[in-house]
Amino acid sequence: MKPCPFIAVEGPIGAGKTTLATMLAQELNFPLLKEIVEENPFLDKFYQNIEEWSFQLEMFFLCNRYKQLEDTALQYIANNQPVISDYHIYKNLIFAKRTLKGVKLEKYRQIYHLLTEDLPKPNIIIYIKADLDTLLARIEKRGRTFEQAMDPGYLQQLIEDYEEAFAYLAVNEPSRAIVTIDGNETDFVQRPDEFAPIVAQIKELLTHE
Numbered sequence: 487m488k489p490c491p492f493i494a495v496e497g498p499i500g501a502g503k504t505t506l507a508t509m510l511a512q513e514l515n516f517p518l519l520k521e522i523v524e525e526n527p528f529l530d531k532f533y534q535n536i537e538e539w540s541f542q543l544e545m546f547f548l549c550n551r552y553k554q555l556e557d558t559a560l561q562y563i564a565n566n567q568p569v570i571s572d573y574h575i576y577k578n579l580i581f582a583k584r585t586l587k588g589v590k591l592e593k594y595r596q597i598y599h600l601l602t603e604d605l606p607k608p609n610i611i612i613y614i615k616a617d618l619d620t621l622l623a624r625i626e627k628r629g630r631t632f633e634q635a636m637d638p639g640y641l642q643q644l645i646e647d648y649e650e651a652f653a654y655l656a657v658n659e660p661s662r663a664i665v666t667i668d669g670n671e672t673d674f675v676q677r678p679d680e681f682a683p684i685v686a687q688i689k690e691l692l693t694h695e
Contacts (some may be wrong), residue, residue, distance in 0.1 A: 489609050490562075490566045491568035491569075491692050492563060492569055492606055492608045492609055493507075493510065493568070493609075493612065494570075494571045494572075494573060494610070494611050494612070495507040495571070495572050495573070495611075495612045495614065496574045496576075496577060496613050496648075496652075497615060498621055498644045499614050499625065499644065500616075500620075500622070500641075501624040502614055502671050503572045503614060504521075506612065506614065506667075506674060507572035509681060510549070510612075510685065510688065514570070514689075516569055517562060517568075517569045517570070518569075518571075518572070519555075519558055519569055519570065519571040520572050521547075521550075521551060521571075522550045522554075524619055526543060526546050526547065526593030529543065531543075532585075533636055540546045540590075541590050542584060544582050544585060545594070545597075545612050547578060548601065549580065549601075551576075552576055552601045555602075555605045556589075558571070559605065559606045563606045566620060568692075574601050574608055574691040575607075576651065578591070579598060580647050580648060580651045581644075582594050582595070583599070583671045584640070584643060584647055586650070600619075607659075608629065609662055610662070610666050610688065611662055611665070611667065612688070613664055613666045613667065615648065615666060615668065615669055617645070617670055618641060618642050621641060623684045652666075652684070663691050665684075665688070665691070666689055667684065
């Protein structure tokens with residue numbers, strides 16, 4: 487039996503994950519799973535003092551994403567209903583490795599693996615990669631207050647962390663199809679003709695899943 491299509495869109499902050507996931511969900515008529523971001527009560531404090539508030543921030547995200555994916559498994563995957571998400575749960579480790587250290591990081595990793603070991607994993611991952619200037623421009627454009635104080639150095643390191651993470655996923659989860667989009671060159675919002683090839687590629691993958 488073919489696995490139920492589960493598509494995740496990923497990339498660093500400002501890459502356009504939610505926008506692309508929303509467009510694809512509308513085009514394919516799939517339910518959309520959106521991560522909770524602005525509802526996180528620790529975000530403002532985190533960007534002002536990363537070391538002080540990082541564990542609380544990461545645990546809030548992990549617990550909320552765990553609940554979302556648990557519900558997704560019951561409501562959609564178990565009923566063979568394809569779904570699109572604007573994140574991959576693996577992003578929790580990407581961010582935690584950057585913000586947590588020592589004992590806190592080890593505790594977090596243990597909790598992460600305990601919670602996620604039986605959660606559904608995407609079988610198609612769309613990875614939007616972009617350089618620092620592109621991401622900063624998009625972050626400024628969308629105007630989230632808590633992101634305006636973000637350290638560009640932190641964002642640059644995050645870009646590198648995503649590259650490392652997707653290289654790891656490509657080797658260690660070869661059964662998952664990874665579609666990479668160059669966010670510097672592709673503007674699927676302003677240039678609709680650049681969205682069509684993405685849709686075609688995803689539809690082609692869906693026929694072979």
